[in-house]
Amino acid sequence: MNDQLKARFDAETKGHAIVLYMKGNALFPQCGFSARALELLRPFGAVHTVDVLADAEVRNGIKEYTNWPTIPQIFINGKFVGGSDILMELSERGELADLVAGKSPA
Template sequence: MSDVNSRISGIVGDSDVVLFMKGTPLFPQCGFSSRAIAILDHCGVAYDSVDVLQDMEIRQGIKSFSDWPTIPQLYVKGEFVGGSDIMMEMFEAGELQQMMDEKQVAKAEG
């Protein structure tokens, strides 16, 4: 496994929920990342994020790691879920919240 793949694998494995995004949760750098953050916040789950704009290796590597061409990308308990469009569809259908509950994802503090 390449160095970048092992780094991504470690990030995905270390967090229940991780979002690879452009920017940060407080300052998203694209509308899709902003929408993904809003969805996760609405679900009330604790999550980590990785700003792909700060690391070109991760930015390119995540696309081949997941075999998904766009960013943001959501992983829950090590499993690739999808990008913001899939997140939105799942959220609107109640499936994203159900997945978080079934996988016993930690709730956000506050």
């Protein structure tokens, strides 16, 4: 991955408490997993969304950046949390609020 793209991801993921790399945007999610991730995150604050379908470099780059093979990808407080399965599990365990508040390692 080039330095410019890595710098972009660094800034983007640290610049907002909750960042969601998704297929489609908040108004029109293009994938059920992305839509579900957005709904799970919304109660915990503003979600900064990035549409990976708008830019192939971002779509491929984010997978390399996290070494994680699928979209959506969720960052909370600058830290990679995982994809939709992990988000769902954290939600069921009731750990999302603490994670957003910076109280849990997740």
